[in-house]
Amino acid sequence: MEKMIYRQILPYLPLELRQILLDSDEHRLVALEELRLRPLLPPLLRFSHDEAFLAADGSLTEHPQAGRPLSESELRKIVLLLSDSSFYAIEEELRRGYITLPGGHRAGLCGRAVLSGGAVKTLKDISAVNIRIARPIMGLAAPLLPRLVDANGRLLHTLIVSEPRGGKTTLLRDLTRVVSDGEGVRPLRMGVIDERSELAAMRGGIPQLPIGIRSDVMDGCPKAEGINMLLRSMGPEALVCDEIGRPEDAAAIMEAINGGVKMLCSAHGASIEEIISRPVLAQLIHQRAFERIVLLSRREGPGTLEWIRDGSLEAC
């Protein structure tokens, strides 16, 4: 079994369930993407192409009736372990609906929302937990890097586009790491605005995913505000934003570019038509904010490179 799951996921499970997983098919567990846990139902294991329920003997089955149901007390213990026995200390995480675990994994939580002034204050009576396994892929950016720098080896303003689960965040993270560490490019001081906590997966101020030695992270911060804050406070040479799309994002990005800061961004989109149909992206492309646009797809698996174009959408 993959050591990472031993070390980073199993300690969050009650002893009996942990033992069942240890007895389970190692080769399948290596490819585990999600572990879904609900009371009185068997744990559901999701892999890249299929899913299965966990039986009491550790076997994986398609039939829920053959699975081993999770007891309510087991779910309570899982929640306690995920919250480090400190449910009261993770109100911010509960408001967002997930807890970031060491290693960058995420435990999504469902339960009864407690409202305050119409907004979710926290969650109570947790009814479902979904542990999503993070697997940072290193070396994804290296083959693309020569096409994302100019003749002098300087990084170009880059927009990475893909459909959901197409690999844009993974590529953006690896690109951040490569530039920050100066692997094949002049190292730059990077400022990462990680609004959805997906790029760096910060936990207690420490990035759980590799983002490079010269990277500062503004975690959970709206992009436009984060760009301005980092510009004022950290003097970045390049800024990184995941999933841009709001009008205020465009204004902040243009301000950063005009200030001489390189931009590495990502956005949703499955084709050139889809990109230019989105007003904010169309505006940025029209203003020639980006010098390189990279389109990825899932055609041959996540992160399949479709094309790289220049700021005027010409092949390059």
Place this chain on the structure above:
Amino acid sequence: MDSGRLLRGVLRLLGAVLILAACVLLGQMLSRRLRERRLFLRGCHQGLLALMREIDYAASPMRRALPAAAEPAGPAAQLFLRAAELLAGSPGCTAGEAWLKALDEQPALADEDRRLLSLLSEGLGLSDAASQLKALELLRQRLEAAETGAAEQMARYGKIWRSLGWSMGAILILLLL
């Protein structure tokens, strides 16, 4: 003949001194146990108050809150520190389980105090701050009552044990001589 009588006299005197010393020490020990129980309960009470402050004002996670609670806990500090140690060092161990294990490692604890303190393990860290504080406040009140009871016991029986030590020693000497 005279020297034999003298030796017997010295031995009797020595025996009497030993009996008296043993009885006095027993009395002192029983009295000290009452005092130590009171101080331990007071330490637990102070530790619990510090734990409540950590949860309420700092929202510190349990592995930081327990060592912080140990600081004002005096003789009970080791209990909080051991629970924190077990929590940090045992993967898959919850704060409640760590607390129970730490309590088990306190052999001198009276059964009623052990039962009372084990209540802390129930749901420790499992709910939001308001619910945690409510549960901890209930336990704090019971601890306070136990501490008051222990103080009364100490005031009432502490002197008695000490005096009894002396008296029992003297009576035994008179009976044996």
